[in-house]
Amino acid sequence: MEKIATFGRAFGLHPLVALVMVLVDVMLFGAEAATLGGAIPLSMLVAVGLLIPCTLIQRYGFKDDWGQAIGKSMIVCILTAIPTALPSIATGGAGVLGTVGLLTHATSSVADEKKQPAIED
Numbered sequence: 666m667e668k669i670a671t672f673g674r675a676f677g678l679h680p681l682v683a684l685v686m687v688l689v690d691v692m693l694f695g696a697e698a699a700t701l702g703g704a705i706p707l708s709m710l711v712a713v714g715l716l717i718p719c720t721l722i723q724r725y726g727f728k729d730d731w732g733q734a735i736g737k738s739m740i741v742c743i744l745t746a747i748p749t750a751l752p753s754i755a756t757g758g759a760g761v762l763g764t765v766g767l768l769t770h771a772t773s774s775v776a777d778e779k780k781q782p783a784i785e786d
Contacts, residue, residue: 666769673766676759678737679727680767682719683760686741687753689715694750705748712746727763 678686693711696704716738723734741759744752 670766670769673762673764674727674770675766677727677761677763677766678741678756678759679722680760680764681726682722682738682741683756683763686715686719686745686756687760690745690753690756691750693745694748697748702748708748709746712742715745716742727767 689711693704693708697708719738719741720734723729723737724731727734729737737759741756744756
């Protein structure tokens with residue numbers, strides 16, 4: 666179980682980042698389809714605008730170090746800027762990995778607390 670948690674923490678996204686980026690990608694794809702590609706510059710601007718919030722959520726919510734948080738955020742933003750809805754599959758998958766990593770980390774922390782003896786004064 667520890668290997669799954671480690672893999673999920675290393676390659677996963679915070680569930681909030683994954684959900685927001687998938688929803689934004691689907692909305693931007695709708696605009697791109699309606700304008701026959703005219704909204705591609707808008708997609709790129711929105712993706713760049715979401716880089717900082719995604720990085721901060723990864724850093725403080727998912728407890729990644731700065732390098733990992735920036736790298737993951739840049740990859741997700743590049744995937745969001747691609748003018749199709751297909752990259753959302755990768756973003757959603759990374760969100761599932763991140764959720765598994767968070768849940769297994771939380772359950773292992775609770776189990777570790779139960780194993781420690783109580784300190785008496």
